[in-house]
Amino acid sequence: MSPSLRSILRLFHRWIGFPAGVFLFILCFTGSLACFSPEIQDWMQPSTTLHAPLPSMTSSGLTEAGRRLKEQLNAGHFTFLRLPSPRDPVFRLWHYDGHIFLGPALAPDTGLPLPSRDVPGGTFFVTLHSHLYLPTPWGQVVIVVAGTALLATLLTGLWLQLRRFLPDLLLFRPHAARQRRWLDLHLLGGTLSLPILFVIGLSGTVLQAQKLFQLASPPHHPPGHASRHQAQSAAPLSIPADTLPTLARAGQQQWGTVAEGFFMQTGHDLSLYAPDNLHFCLQRQALTATHTTIPARSLCPTLHSVVLGLHNLRWAGLATRWFYCFSGLLGCIIIGSGMILFLQSEQNSIIHLSTISLAQRSLQQGYSALTTATIVGLPLATLALFWSTRLPAPSDLPSLLWEESLFFGLWGLSLLHACVSRCAATWQLALLAILGVGTTGLDLLTRPFHTGRPLLFSAVDALATGIGIACLSVLLRPIYKRST
């Protein structure tokens, strides 16, 4: 490769990678958390995890839950009822507030509400991942641009590393100079997970691009067509008391399981939708009172369903989801190390200058602030959100508003802090370490000790502690080096 081509590729890789990296880091991080959306929901609402042994769904429980669903629908709330599953063993009577799913949790055996408050839950991260909490279509536009940038960055990175791709596949030199160390980490993660990153990035970009196309050319509806909401609000819904148990039995026969399936109003009917984890390709098959069986369809009816199955992995087992989550976190490491490398090389480019102008200094501070707010600020805000769901909210604020405001407020503060202070990263890492290490204590203090899902709590606590310890090791490394 000629030096000029290498310079051009490097220029593209750096200047596409850094701005896109901010969004890609958010997408990777929230995508990793979204793999365990129901589990996060349960951690944030510990009272819904019940006691061991976990009760199973009963017919009377389903009837009672159906009655409450009908009440909600008749009151004009577009609500649906999600059925219990091993991952989330309670009924969820949820509605969509424009960003996340909210609503009471109902006991699977009685259908009565469990004492819990609304929390952002796991769907908060799903929403953040799917459109960054930005209004439509800006969220989709940003993600498509970031996804395209990811593909471009992967290709330029691959081209740059092509000669050493195989010989240096597992090369990591922890005792080398700082920049070399970060570069090794970046290349190590990038080369090893290149195929996975490419598939995930491409499928995510395609999904968001499809949404954008749909927004640009919405489906044509005949005159007089009413939306689901208009249809349900036009007349009160009449559901016989045994409809839900009957449909649940039909669903059991049709699909083998209804766990994670959901009841939702379609027109004047109540339909039971198949669980999302039934097949590789997402199929929203529905049974209604008049159609209790549906003919067999092809497993993957559309390309969209294939891409959705490939990206969301809702069908996957626990181990695969864990590894998917770790792959997302590996993506965070690659992007984070890339941003740090960008920062270092920008600093190196001006360090030899005799005079550094105010603009150059401000630009450096800006890059540094963006990197800090992305790599440290986001995990910090996330842990703060976890903490806020377990601690009482200020009395004059609705808890949900407080928790979301805390997340975005803290994230914004992280950026602001990094803009004005050179030691921001250290302070924020220290705070992140405290929150991470303290999560286990908070968890044990704010939930019943005996719970039906000890592994769930242990796993979340262990991950938070791992983040805390990682931050502590970064903070203590200079002290350790000085002492040795």
Added chain:
Amino acid sequence: MILSLILMSLWTIIWLLYLNQLPAHRRRNPCHLPPANALQKYLRLLLPPCGLTAAYLLNGLDGLFLWAFTAPLTGFLLALILPYPQHPNRPHRRELAKRSQSPQIPAMQIRLSSLLTSAFIVSAAFLGLSPAARADRPWQDAHVQAQITAEHELSLPLAASLSSLPDGSPFALGVTGKLYRLDPVDGHLTILMDELPPITALTATAQGLWAVTQAPKPALLNIAPDTGVILNHIGFGSALAVGSHISALQVTDNKAFLVDDGAPAFVVIDLQSGHAERLLEGAPSLSSHAPLIRHGQPVTTAQGQSRTGGNVHFLLLDHSKNWLFYQTPTGPLYRIGTTILTDSSLGPAERIEAMTNWRRTPSLGGMAITRDDTLYMVDIDHGDLLAFGADRLPWRLLHDDRLYDAQAISLLKGRTGAQEKLAILTEPTAPTNGANPASATNHQHLLEITLP
């Protein structure tokens, strides 16, 4: 979950096999399985598809995705963990790490064990951190000493250069650059061919003699050892700098490696294409940083100032042709991989990093290497013959006052047999203070030494 553990183990084996097949200079992370062979290659190629099939049969689609996810994550974790047992965070760790790259060093097997058992990790770390492990062992008298079996006075003045063909026939260079065949039985010198241009450096290999001439035009010559006919003639192009003087060279099947002690650097010549490249110019390990000591006294110049050891003077190639040993007359001894010098993808920083300090040595009057990669050195500071093998045990084989004046050393016939022999060229003895002037001679001598 069990499948994911199986897959992670499988990928660990595959990655270790991958690391094991890398050349030593690429293998920064240690993997000391038995040397890469065909079985390992087939395993490395077969295990991934076998794992994929098994994962699909055991767990369907989930298995396929698990197979794909476990590969990078296992590799990532392995790459992060492996360097730590290798590099204790102490001074000289780089040296220790570089030493471990040689596949024939016993210390490496300790590291293999350290990878496999945590107990050995701890013990290896303690071993690596202890001062005794970091220091060079002192030279010790060998249980069986070498013996000087013959001494011949040479009739012609020779330059400090001796070299032997693989069959043990030695060749020498005259001070005027003439090439002589040396008869080790009586020290008789026979000129090989009168018409050869003046030669400054010489090495003998299975492909014949290789010599460097700097006048009328610098070139590398391949000379038939029996007739003196020039078989090949390769120019240096722009690989020489002002003041260059090639002091030693070694030749493999397709490359020639030369050291320049005039303007310190390596010169690598591709024998097929004739392309010559100058590398590692001015690298610190190519220059001496200590005074040259002979017989316990610093060697002085005509002006009475202490002479330094100058620049790189000795260059040897190991039997596998993978490693070059080089040093200035005052040491220390350095080692570098031949692939480091020939791999065009490496930059200067990586090459400098790969120049490994192999061992401190006293001031030397010659150095040779045997087929089992034992280095023989003549210590002109103490008048000793030293041996340093792949086992890194330093032995003092012989002490003799005549060795203070050693100029060059070479292996003789019998090098592959049980009895190995060395020839040492000594310079004319100058009368020292208080010594009997009659003991001084005007002729060089050739000492024949039988090794234990």
